Amino acid sequence: MNQIFVAFITGLTTGGLSCLAVQGGLLASSLENQLEQQLDLQIEQDLAARQAHRSGKKRERILAHPRLALPILLFLVAKLAAYTLLGFLLGALGSVLQLTAITRAILLIAIGIFMVGNALRMFNVHPIFRYFAFEPPKFITRYIRRKAKNGESFFSPLFLGALTVFIPCGVTQAMMAVAVGTGNAFQGATLMFAFILGTSPVFFVVAYLTMQLGARLEKAFMRFVAIVLLVLGLVSVNNGLSLVGSPLSVQNMAHSLFPAPAATSQVSSPNPASTLLLNVSNSGYSPQRLYAKAGEQILLNLVTVNTYSCARDFVIPSIGVEKLLPQTGTVLVNVPAQVAGTVMRFSCSMGMYTGEIIFSQ
Amino acid sequence: MVKKTFRVEGMHCSNCPMEVESIEDDLPGIKQVTTSYQKGQMVVEFDESKVSDAQIIAAVAKLGYQAFPA
Numbered sequence: 001m002n003q004i005f006v007a008f009i010t011g012l013t014t015g016g017l018s019c020l021a022v023q024g025g026l027l028a029s030s031l032e033n034q035l036e037q038q039l040d041l042q043i044e045q046d047l048a049a050r051q052a053h054r055s056g057k058k059r060e061r062i063l064a065h066p067r068l069a070l071p072i073l074l075f076l077v078a079k080l081a082a083y084t085l086l087g088f089l090l091g092a093l094g095s096v097l098q099l100t101a102i103t104r105a106i107l108l109i110a111i112g113i114f115m116v117g118n119a120l121r122m123f124n125v126h127p128i129f130r131y132f133a134f135e136p137p138k139f140i141t142r143y144i145r146r147k148a149k150n151g152e153s154f155f156s157p158l159f160l161g162a163l164t165v166f167i168p169c170g171v172t173q174a175m176m177a178v179a180v181g182t183g184n185a186f187q188g189a190t191l192m193f194a195f196i197l198g199t200s201p202v203f204f205v206v207a208y209l210t211m212q213l214g215a216r217l218e219k220a221f222m223r224f225v226a227i228v229l230l231v232l233g234l235v236s237v238n239n240g241l242s243l244v245g246s247p248l249s250v251q252n253m254a255h256s257l258f259p260a261p262a263a264t265s266q267v268s269s270p271n272p273a274s275t276l277l278l279n280v281s282n283s284g285y286s287p288q289r290l291y292a293k294a295g296e297q298i299l300l301n302l303v304t305v306n307t308y309s310c311a312r313d314f315v316i317p318s319i320g321v322e323k324l325l326p327q328t329g330t331v332l333v334n335v336p337a338q339v340a341g342t343v344m345r346f347s348c349s350m351g352m353y354t355g356e357i358i359f360s361q
Numbered sequence: 362m363v364k365k366t367f368r369v370e371g372m373h374c375s376n377c378p379m380e381v382e383s384i385e386d387d388l389p390g391i392k393q394v395t396t397s398y399q400k401g402q403m404v405v406e407f408d409e410s411k412v413s414d415a416q417i418i419a420a421v422a423k424l425g426y427q428a429f430p431a
Binding site for chain 1: 373374375376378379382383386395397398399401
């Protein structure tokens with residue numbers, strides 16, 4: 001649920017502008033015909049009105065604004081549908097790949113590196129980073145270009161909107177990789193739907209007002225997009241590291257640096273127990289640190305109450321536990337005996353929510 | 362027909378080549394334009410009797426990019 005929200009916000013804040021930079025030209029050329037037709041009509045009406053005025057008839061109101069909203073809307077609706085379908089296919093691809101916690105972690109780290117690489121490309125750090133951007137095959141771009149030039153009024157924006165699926169912008173490409181990472185066709189579809197829906201308002205407003213961004217504005221927002229991409233990339237790498245229980249992730253480093261938990265968080269008794277209770281909520285796990293008896297098998301009770309977030313997809317990488325918890329209910333996990341001093345890290349399947357079990361005598 | 366390579370500056374994404382290649386339709390005598398974002402260049406196959414290097418460079422400039430003979 002959280003991931004979907006993040007996708008929507010990413011779309012709303014950066015995706016819309018970034019997509020417009022890439023696909024704006026396509027939309028503009030598809031609207032060109034429309035604009036020309038409208039202008040011709042306007043000139044004809046203008047002439048007719050003047051003649052009517054001269055002959056003493058009442059002047060008719062002249063069509064002042066070309067109707068651009070509808071074609072832009074059609075373009076966006078087609079784009080939304082096409083990307084949702086793409087998300088479905090990418091999610092399905094991810095599910096066929098049988099993603100284990102480890103492969104998902106590798107994928108997350110790879111996605112992160114891909115995002116960071118793209119951010120560095122946008123900053124023009126070095127031409128080598130241009131290889132982080134995929135170029136669509138020539139025959140596709142040629143076909144799209146020709147269609148955009150010879151478009152008919154309403155079919156054209158619909159068709160071109162759907163074709164944008166072949167020319168995704170950098171942020172969209174990153175989101176497509178995340179869709180594969182979900183490993184589920186419906187989650188992939190929802191993710192892409194949320195993202196593209198998020199991009200639509202900005203796309204619509206900017207496209208409607210200016211049709212094309214000025215060069216100076218484009219440069220400024222590209223920098224903004226690059227910064228967001230850089231942050232998202234680093235978050236993705238970090239999530240991948242948490243997912244494999246690496247001590248290098250920010251959360252796990254924080255856990256090691258600050259062994260005393262914050263006073264406000266709900267903490268289990270420091271007395272090690274052989275039966276543990278972990279509440280799995282929409283905002284993560286509580287307590288984030290559990291204390292278990294070393295040398296004996298531990299029974300871990302995972303309790304969910306109306307939990308919809310990805311915290312439901314519970315993973316303990318070190319012992320290969322991966323459970324999809326019910327929205328409400330209790331699931332028992334047997335944790336084999338561990339030696340004293342072991343710190344066992346657990347997280348959600350995307351590495352966003354984390355916690356640990358500390359074993360002592 | 363000749364084939365010439367031009368260095369292209371100002372491409373900021375992998376879809377810019379699509380725009381640059383649209384000079385195929387804008388100028389007479391151009392058979393094919395193959396642009397690479399990664400290499401920052403374009404290879405133009407054209408009929409020198411119908412279109413000149415300068416016209417190609419000007420057409421690219423009109424699209425907001427700068428082309429230079431490589």
